[in-house]
Amino acid sequence: MKSLCAELERTWHDEIPISKAMGIRVGEFANDRLVVRARLEPNINVHGTAFAGSLYAIAALCGWGMTWLQLKVHAIDGSIVIADGRIHYDRPVKSEIVATCRFAADEHATALARLKTDGKTRFPLECSIEANGEIAARFGGDYAVRLEKRRS
């Protein structure tokens, strides 16, 4: 799992330069739970709290990362894009940004099976951002996945 997390973080930093500018790091991954972190400083806004756009981007990458990890775990080569996203901001984030995405395997079993039979599917995922133990923002995104031809 650790090497997958390192590969995910490297993919982000190498291929999505703004994720590096945001200082996004993979915190931990344990099958059904991915935690992504970023320091406040590079993501600060005019109020001295976390920029709403950064919070969205970090939550959206958390969901993307969870989808990427699930494909890796199931040895599936797929292309992932977010088709739709929404976020509600509950309170300002004044410390490190911590986003968590959960993936309930039973809930997504049908979508995963559809990927194998139809070559494409969608995973609706939710991520939360916490600050000082309280929910600061709630994100939902629809991730569209297409099978890629396996590289030999």
Added chain:
Amino acid sequence: MKSLCAELERTWHDEIPISKAMGIRVGEFANDRLVVRARLEPNINVHGTAFAGSLYAIAALCGWGMTWLQLKVHAIDGSIVIADGRIHYDRPVKSEIVATCRFAADEHATALARLKTDGKTRFPLECSIEANGEIAARFGGDYAVRLEKRRS
């Protein structure tokens, strides 16, 4: 209008460092229409197109900027935060990112009046992102504004 646009861009780059990393620039402002631009390169993703998180952030700042400009035009000192945002991605952006927000004064007259009487209000705003003349993403955000004491 030009000096207001320059002040808005300076505010973003000075106080929201990630907006500078994204290369966000104020394109033009003409009362009811604000255009915000960013080069593709710093906002690229694993597919070589614009990162969904950057598209959201740029659209969200376009709406925030429109609110900021409207307050300036009406000589109101207010604090603006986005309370809620949603975006639908229609197609990938493979060139410069161009976000446009329109502010229909008659549509927002009641919300503006409420700010003066109640000291707070909300502006629901929509922004679109175009690529090669086609809509690439549609964004909606609710901007909460509170009056600030006028600085003497």
